[in-house]
Amino acid sequence: MKRIYLASPHMGDEEMKYIQQAFDTNWVAPLGPNVEGFENELKEYVNVKNATALSSGTSAIHLALKVLGVKEGDVVFCSSLTFSATVNPVIYEKAIPVFIDSDYKTWNMSPKALQNAFDDAVKNNKLPKAVIVVNLYGQSADYDEILKICNKYNVPVIEDAAESLGTTYKDRQTGTIGEIGIFSFNGNKIITTSGGGMMVSNNEEYTKNALFLATQAREAKRHYEHKEIGYNYRMSNICAGIGRGQLKVLDERISKKKYIYESYKKAFENIDDIEMMPIYESPNYWLSVMTIKEGSSIKPIDIMEKLEKENIESRPVWKPMHMQPVFKGYNFFSDLDEGSVSEDLFNRGVCLPSDTKMTDEDLNRVIDLVKCCFVKNLNKESITV
Numbered sequence: 220m221k222r223i224y225l226a227s228p229h230m231g232d233e234e235m236k237y238i239q240q241a242f243d244t245n246w247v248a249p250l251g252p253n254v255e256g257f258e259n260e261l262k263e264y265v266n267v268k269n270a271t272a273l274s275s276g277t278s279a280i281h282l283a284l285k286v287l288g289v290k291e292g293d294v295v296f297c298s299s300l301t302f303s304a305t306v307n308p309v310i311y312e313k314a315i316p317v318f319i320d321s322d323y324k325t326w327n328m329s330p331k332a333l334q335n336a337f338d339d340a341v342k343n344n345k346l347p348k349a350v351i352v353v354n355l356y357g358q359s360a361d362y363d364e365i366l367k368i369c370n371k372y373n374v375p376v377i378e379d380a381a382e383s384l385g386t387t388y389k390d391r392q393t394g395t396i397g398e399i400g401i402f403s404f405n406g407n408k409i410i411t412t413s414g415g416g417m418m419v420s421n422n423e424e425y426t427k428n429a430l431f432l433a434t435q436a437r438e439a440k441r442h443y444e445h446k447e448i449g450y451n452y453r454m455s456n457i458c459a460g461i462g463r464g465q466l467k468v469l470d471e472r473i474s475k476k477k478y479i480y481e482s483y484k485k486a487f488e489n490i491d492d493i494e495m496m497p498i499y500e501s502p503n504y505w506l507s508v509m510t511i512k513e514g515s516s517i518k519p520i521d522i523m524e525k526l527e528k529e530n531i532e533s534r535p536v537w538k539p540m541h542m543q544p545v546f547k548g549y550n551f552f553s554d555l556d557e558g559s560v561s562e563d564l565f566n567r568g569v570c571l572p573s574d575t576k577m578t579d580e581d582l583n584r585v586i587d588l589v590k591c592c593f594v595k596n597l598n599k600e601s602i603t604v
Contacts, residue, residue, distance in 0.1 A: 237460030251456030276403030357505030534570030
């Protein structure tokens with residue numbers, strides 16, 4: 220049977236033009252016209268002053284922490300419901316992550332839990348050096364409330380927009396709302412460079428420092444001179460060429476992702492046990508995620524196994540960082556008096572195929588299989604989406 224992916228690379232018509240230019244001009248190593256072009260074109264798209272193209276979203280978070288001065292022993296507040304790449308750079312710097320729960324309105328950082336964490340930090344005279352807010356599955360966090368809290372304590376926000384390129388919050392592009400924003404162009408993201416990332420900011424000093432560190436911290440001398448440790452974090456000219464072509468179809472990809480989400484929502488609207496991820500502001504719909512109501516006889520694993528047998532990829536919601544063995548022992552602040560929102564979403568959630576190459580036939584195939592789990596004697600005729 221044809222494989223249906225959760226989210227896979229989707230090439231357009233422009234990528235090869237830029238790649239061929241790189242080969243024709245022998246700009247195949249890191250740096251080159253495509254890198255500068257990709258930075259400028261992305262800056263224009265999201266309306267930000269400065270951008271640095273890097274080897275990954277993880278490296279972008281790492282450099283964001285570095286330029287904000289995060290050092291050993293410093294505290295960094297971080298969304299718990301995320302992928303570990305959000306938190307790993309905190310550990311690279313031997314800093315201390317403190318995990319913040321989600322809320323049900325956005326599935327992103329809970330302002331209530333964030334305030335509780337700050338109250339505790341004030342009591343212990345240990346304010347965080349930064350707060351990393353994740354835009355989960357392409358959806359914006361509640362930045363008005365989050366920034367109100369962070370600004371009160373003069374703590375900068377790093378916006379992990381790895382999954383949310385093209386998402387807007389009150390007419391502002393995500394990634395440009397905090398002091399520093401990061402994007403990922405991993406193969407499963409809404410656009411890809413095969414692997415890569417971008418750090419953006421309206422603060423020129425941050426991006427100048429990040430660029431310096433990303434190019435091995437080489438001093439401006441004729442000879443090679445280094446006064447501090449740097450990193451090999453720059454994006455290659457070939458990867459940047461892919462990104463330039465992909466950026467041209469970003470709006471088209473967002474429209475298809477929205478179509479997929481709305482098709483699922485309409486198809487499942489009469490199944491009481493299914494709830495789709497709530498929509499907050501203007502997401503890019505990167506992944507369509509459903510939750511199964513508590514008490515249902517059907518569990519997420521039933522859905523995933525049924526799809527797997529039909530060669531269809533799905534996955535659980537991210538396992539929260541405060542539940543991960545590697546981060547055992549770090550503080551966590553919940554949105555709830557008992558349990559946590561992030562743990563509940565992990566226990567009840569399923570990420571459904573959201574690949575922009577899916578046909579209506581593919582989409583109907585997924586819908587039919589999910590509905591079969593809940594509806595007895597389902598009519599096997601294809602459902603119109």
